[in-house]
Amino acid sequence: MSRRLGLGWQVGVPSGWGTYGVNLAVELTRKGVAPVLPFIEDKPCFTPEQAAILAEPLADHPRWADLTRAPATLDFPLLHALGDELAWPARLVQLMGKPDVGVVFFESAKIPEANLKAAERLALIVTGSNWNAEVLRRHGFDRVVNCPQGVDVSLFSPGPRAGTYAGRFTVFSGGKLEYRKGQDLVVAAFKRFRARCPEALLVTAWHNPWPAAALSIAKSPHVTGAPVKDGRLDVAGWLRANGLPDDSFVDLGPLSNIATPPVLRGMDLAVLPSRCEGGTNLVAMECMACGVPVVLSRNTGHLDLIAADNCYPLEMQIPIGAVTGRADLEGWGESSIDELARRMQEAYDDRAGAKARGATAAQFMQRWDWSTQVDRLLDALRPYL
Numbered sequence: 001m002s003r004r005l006g007l008g009w010q011v012g013v014p015s016g017w018g019t020y021g022v023n024l025a026v027e028l029t030r031k032g033v034a035p036v037l038p039f040i041e042d043k044p045c046f047t048p049e050q051a052a053i054l055a056e057p058l059a060d061h062p063r064w065a066d067l068t069r070a071p072a073t074l075d076f077p078l079l080h081a082l083g084d085e086l087a088w089p090a091r092l093v094q095l096m097g098k099p100d101v102g103v104v105f106f107e108s109a110k111i112p113e114a115n116l117k118a119a120e121r122l123a124l125i126v127t128g129s130n131w132n133a134e135v136l137r138r139h140g141f142d143r144v145v146n147c148p149q150g151v152d153v154s155l156f157s158p159g160p161r162a163g164t165y166a167g168r169f170t171v172f173s174g175g176k177l178e179y180r181k182g183q184d185l186v187v188a189a190f191k192r193f194r195a196r197c198p199e200a201l202l203v204t205a206w207h208n209p210w211p212a213a214a215l216s217i218a219k220s221p222h223v224t225g226a227p228v229k230d231g232r233l234d235v236a237g238w239l240r241a242n243g244l245p246d247d248s249f250v251d252l253g254p255l256s257n258i259a260t261p262p263v264l265r266g267m268d269l270a271v272l273p274s275r276c277e278g279g280t281n282l283v284a285m286e287c288m289a290c291g292v293p294v295v296l297s298r299n300t301g302h303l304d305l306i307a308a309d310n311c312y313p314l315e316m317q318i319p320i321g322a323v324t325g326r327a328d329l330e331g332w333g334e335s336s337i338d339e340l341a342r343r344m345q346e347a348y349d350d351r352a353g354a355k356a357r358g359a360t361a362a363q364f365m366q367r368w369d370w371s372t373q374v375d376r377l378l379d380a381l382r383p384y385l
Contacts, residue, residue, distance in 0.1 A: 003385045006036040006064075006074055008092050009081035012044025015209075016105070016282050017081060019257045020149050022046060026053050027150075027374035033385065036076070038064040038095070045256050047155075068095055077384045079103050079126070084278075085328075086115040099123035099384055105278035105301075107180060109135045109321065109330035116141065123384065126377065128279030129301035131331055145380040148304060150373035151285040151365055155258065158291035158362050159265050165201055165250075169348055172267040172292065174205040174255075174283040175274070177214045177227055177235065181206075182273040182297065182335065184220035187242050189271070189340035194248055197348055202249040203267065205260075205283075206235055222337065264290040269347045269354065273314055273335040277301030285368060288361035293354040295343045299333030310361040312343040 005028060011021035018041070025035035035057050046054065067074070071094040078097025082104040083089060100121055105128035116139060119125065124143050127133040133146040171190060175181040183206055194200045208214045211233045218226035227238035235251040252263065264270075270287040272294060277284075280301045287294050288310070295312040296302045306313050317333030320326075347354040378385070 003032065004034045004036050004074075004076040005381070005385065006038065006076060006078035006097055008038065008078055008089075008095065010039045010041055011037050012041045012046060014045055014254065014256050016149075016279070018045065019282060022050055022054075023150060023152060023370045024374060024377075025057060026050050027370050028378075029053050029057065030371070031374065031378065033378065036064050036074070036078075037061050038068050039091075040065075045258065047258050070094065072096070074098060077101055077123075077381060080122070082106070082119075082125070084108050086111050086119055088115070088118055101126060101381065101384070104128065104132060106132060106135075107276050107278045108328040110326075110328035111135070111139050124380065126380065129277065130304055131300045132278055135331070147377045147380060148280045148368070148373060149282060149285075150370035151282070151289045151368050153289055153366060153369045156261050156264070156286045156289035156365075158359075159261070162262060162266050164266050165203070168199055168201040169197060170201050170203055170267045170269070171344060172203045172205070172264065172270040172287065173272065174270070174287075175272065175281070176208040176210075177206040177217065177233065178208060179216040179219060180274065180276050180332075182275050184217050184223040185273045185335055185337055185340060186271050187239065187244070188222040188337045189273075189344065191243055192337070192341040193344040193348075194244075196345065200248070200344075200348070202239075202244065203252065203263070204235060204239075204249065205252045205255045205263070206233075207252075207254040208233055209254075260286060261290060264292055267292050268351075269293050269295065269344065271295040271340065271344065272302075273297045273340055274302065275299070275320060275334060276329075276332045280304045285365060288358075289365040289368075291355075291358040291362040293347055293358040294361060295340065295347075297333055297335045300331050307364060309357055310364045311357060312347065314339055314343065 009017050028035045073096045080102050082102045084106045085108050102122045102125040127146045133144045136144045173186045190202050211228045215226045270292045272284050277300050297314045314335040316336040320332040321330035
């Protein structure tokens with residue numbers, strides 16, 4: 001392989017960025033572009049097939065990692081993982097590519113002038129959603145291309161349902177626990193729904209490796225307290241404190257990406273009422289690819305996923321930025337608990353209709369496979385490779 005592309009973030013960690021990096025590296029290798037991986041987790045989460053495909057880039061990792069310890073310029077393009085508000089990660093300040101390309105999934109619509117100025121060094125910014133691209137253009141940055149993340153449709157696909165939760169109507173909710181993700185709305189709506197349908201079971205994958213960030217959900221008026229005890233995440237204790245008995249929920253704790261598909265295939269419904277998504281919400285995409293009917297808030301990055309009859313959209317969205325006057329929350333939406341509870345009831349009452357939406361979603365996600373999305377990225381990067 002003569003062409004190289006550097007990935008400037010931790011690959012293989014159990015996070016959205018980690019999953020994105022692994023799948024991007026795999027598809028680049030398949031397409032004849034050598035991924036350069038300066039940052040790799042000590043025990044990366046790879047499937048055996050992924051590890052085999054990435055054998056050469058993984059073997060080359062040490063020499064690229066050495067370059068991160070002092071100022072260095074690579075002779076090929078480097079993708080920089082930019083943070084919220086277009087922040088530049090400290091460990092990438094002294095590592096440069098030819099050229100530098102930003103990749104971003106930001107959640108704040110307010111971008112400081114200093115960050116915009118720093119971004120002038122970038123030949124291009126690749127965004128994870130149309131909402132992100134629109135925000136950048138409003139700030140006067142027009143070297144933008146939207147290339148959303150993909151989903152591994154060989155791993156996430158419809159399949160037989162295990163009997164783990166036989167006799168229960170299972171409602172799945174995933175994503176790191178924080179105010180932005182709207183788990184408080186899930187709890188409040190599920191309590192109402194379960195009062196009418198006591199066999200309902202809430203299955204959560206809300207692990208957050210930064211428990212302090214989970215404290216943000218305590219500001220919600222819909223729940224009591226925060227899901228943190230003695231500095232650690234305590235989802236089960238928080239659910240009990242908010243009126244859900246032990247037999248009404250299952251907390252899965254940390255769940256690796258490769259262990260997720262069998263869990264999703266056992267779900268009757270997924271509920272993801274995020275107030276904001278900088279990208280297109282990988283959890284939502286994986287649920288849809290598995291044929292699970294999904295309730296999605298109609299805001300920010302979710303807008304790219306919502307099409308006719310492929311989900312249950314939450315139409316009522318209170319514009320949080322306008323209501324609070326905070327520019328950083330522009331585009332954020334507050335979903336209605338009443339509407340969320342009604343959507344759960346609709347899926348419960350009309351199982352055939354819910355199944356049809358799930359099937360439509362799985363078909364929709366076939367166009368979002370990683371190969372297709374990486375082709376879009378390579379088209380955007382063609383002048384530099």
